[in-house]
Amino acid sequence: MKKQIASILLLFFMGQAQAGIRQYSADLDSSQWQLANDSRLECTLSHKIPNYGEARFYSKASRKMNMEFELDMLLLPDNYALAEVRSVAPRWRPGVGDHVLAKMKLHKQFTPSLPKKVAWAMLSELEQGMSPTFFYNDWYNEQDKISVGLSTAKFQKAYQKFVGCVGNLLNFSFEDISYTVLNYQSNSDEFTKSSAKRMAMISQYLSLDPDLELVLIDAYSDSYGGRWTNLKLSEKRANKIREYFVANGIDPSRIEASGYGEKRHIASNRTTLGRGKNRRVVIHMEKP
Template structure:
């Protein structure tokens, strides 16, 4: 009777397969963090994951503090993959329970990205000595799982540098200067006070990121005065802006200027305020990436 019960139990018990786990994480000895960008335009903190790729935290100059996280994989996902992000204790801190942070989706052939809030949480967990770890099923073998961890070893010093960089980011972004309209005083190459402030922002930003692809400078005048004289004035204004840009580090061959004179008005010329709008230079900046 007992034998029959045991056979029945074995027959009806669910079959479970223990998935093999491949774990990628830096050891205590080879864990390295490094600051790869450190200026008022961009901050970047990187960590190498041996045999797998890089973990990258980055933030850019902007009106609002931002943070991006990218898991750069040497071998990109072969298909859309669900992954779970867990904060776990390293092996030298036994007894601390795991904490689930979020779930993300790896898109096919793309690196893994984490939303802003969870990226901040990852940094906070690292500062506590924890290991943010991604778990997902292998793309080729459903019976294998992959774990990709960020080691907290040697983290704190570089994180302090990263935080100092964040505190010094400019309070405006590239998009805030990429298309700028500057205005001039009447019959002059002198910018208005507000436009001087705008030009100062452009110069400051580009002094930290001079490798732009192309800058277009188009200068215009109002209709007050002769047409040929206005053409010359607009050319001088465009050249003046070009000089400012070159002082910011932009190479001369990447700046294209043109003086249009009194063409393409944006307002009527029958009032002082309208003519002031027409006395303008438009700066368009393009960069790679």
């Protein structure tokens, strides 16, 4: 009898504790996962949370595998706090326990985010039918708790597309090519093998994202040959690359190409290696 009374009291107090929780999550009908970005530059898997905002997992082109998660709230945090991220079992999986995945920092007027390791863990939990859920105190009413859950409904198909997109990302980023030094063969406007490879990377990137705000092209030569000849050769090299960028869809008004000939050597012209370093074009690109 005492055990029954204790159980009833426990259920009562649990109900009282739940009364102050505002829960946000998509139900079976409203749950929607979609591949918002699907390119070789960025992949974004998004999930709408009714009356709350949007959850997003995203990965970008880079030398290293990366992943981030952000919880885009309609109402941003009004002060600093911590949210507990738990993997919660759905109602149709009785007996499966919840467990903590991480703590997420909430900064005033900033969209909260989580790093790669936690983001991948959340995706893994969703794949297994668990619901990553965020719990924190309401910053407008400390007596209320907020619960924000990611629904597993309609997740699998969108997730498979997302994984395919991530596997097809470029293995370099804009930052890897935004400042590039190209070298030339002697007395020629033909690239060395390594520079030709670098230019191919730039070409591949521009075919996917030609939106550049500014392109600066500065060409130089070694000191072998006449100064006038070297100046004209450097100008030829700069203009050839300028034409290349225009052909790839860059607005000509955003490109500045200059040839400086023998000026601004970075190595000695007495050695073959030094002259090779001086025969160069420096490309600096900026995005909006």
